[in-house]
Every structure is written in structure tokens, then in C-alpha cells.
Amino acid sequence: MLESHDPDWAAKFDDRTDRLRELERRMGDGLPDPDLLREYDNIAGAQRLAFDASHRTAQEYIDLHLSLTLREADLDGIWAWYPRLPASADLDATRAVVREVNGWVTAVKHNREMREVCQRAGITPDPTSLRSLPRLSWRTHFARLRWRLGRAKRLRRYQSHQES
Structure with missing residues (x-):
């Protein structure tokens, strides 16, 4: 289980969503106050963390x-x-x-x-x-090679079926 998992994540996520909506309403159409923007960014970051806490593994x-x-x-x-x-x-x-x-x-x-x-x-x-x-591990290279070889084999099989 991930150490960040929180069984109460949904309630926290909803709370932060409500707080963001309230801030958006307060900001209105005009140029927002820098303090409001900072608070908005902090709450949005906390919302992302709450969502990440939904993952158990x-x-x-x-x-x-x-x-x-x-x-x-x-x-x-x-x-x-x-x-x-x-x-x-x-x-x-x-x-x-x-x-x-x-x-x-x-x-x-x-x-x-x-x-x-x-x-x-x-x-x-x-x-x-x-x-x-990015540099890949040898296992990943091997998986990539198997995918490519399998794809070529599949394409040959499809072509032979179309010819007959």
C-alpha cells in the first residue's frame, strides 16, 4: 500500500473543490488579488495531493x-x-x-x-x-524487441491471409 493513501481522500477532495469554487466566485471577472491567487494555488495543490491519496497501490x-x-x-x-x-x-x-x-x-x-x-x-x-x-533497462529493451518481432509476425500473417 502506498504511504500516501488516505481512506478519507474523497471528503478532502470534495472540500478542496468547494473551496476552489468559492475562491473562483470571489475572484470574479476582474484582476484577482495576489493573495487570492496564492491561496488558489495552495488549495489546487492540496486537491492534487488529496486525489493522489486515493491510490492504494x-x-x-x-x-x-x-x-x-x-x-x-x-x-x-x-x-x-x-x-x-x-x-x-x-x-x-x-x-x-x-x-x-x-x-x-x-x-x-x-x-x-x-x-x-x-x-x-x-x-x-x-x-x-x-x-x-531515456535510457531503458535491458528488460525493457527485450520487451520492446519482443513487441516488434511479434508485430512483424502478425503483419506477415495478416498479409498471407489476404493473399489466399
Whole structure:
């Protein structure tokens, strides 16, 4: 169980949501007071912490925070892994793993877009315009290789079925 888990998280989250609505109402349409903005930022941060406290295990945290990233990567044809952490993992390790996967997908998307733009312009991409990919463990590299090999095998199987 994550040390940040709080069974009372929903009540705290709702309380902070109500407080944020009240502050938004007080701010109105005019230029807000700096003290109100500071209070708003503090309450919004506390609301995020209350929401993070809803996750009992590292895997629940990963499930929620990576679901959209992994779906988007899959639609774009980008390989991304679903990290597994031991049940004893703390919140910092969990956040680091989520950041690593998000960083990987973002870097691959950026590099693809830069290569496409450079190809349309008829130039070679400058190495400084490409993002370096995060270093992966050998197990992650092996999983990526298996995914690629399996994908090629699936594509060959689909092509052979279409020909016959």
C-alpha cells in the first residue's frame, strides 16, 4: 500500500473543490488579488495531493496516470511499456516510472514529427533538434524487441491471409 493513501481522500477532495469554487466566485471577472491567487494555488495543490491519496497501490496509480498515454501511443503506433512495480513501491518510485514512460512517448512523438517536417523540407534533421530517448533497462529493451518481432509476425500473417 502506498504511504500516501488516505481512506478519507474523497471528503478532502470534495472540500478542496468547494473551496476552489468559492475562491473562483470571489475572484470574479476582474484582476484577482495576489493573495487570492496564492491561496488558489495552495488549495489546487492540496486537491492534487488529496486525489493522489486515493491510490492504494502503486499499480492503481500507474493504471490511472498512464491509461491515456498508453492509448495515445498505441494509436500512434509508438511502443510503450506498462511498468510493473512491487507492492512495496513508494510514491516517488511510482511517479518516476510514470514520468519515464511519459518522457519516452513524448520524445518519440517529437522525433517523428521533426523527421517528417525535415523530410518534407528535403533536409536532414539536425541532431540538436531531436530529443534523446531515456535510457531503458535491458528488460525493457527485450520487451520492446519482443513487441516488434511479434508485430512483424502478425503483419506477415495478416498479409498471407489476404493473399489466399
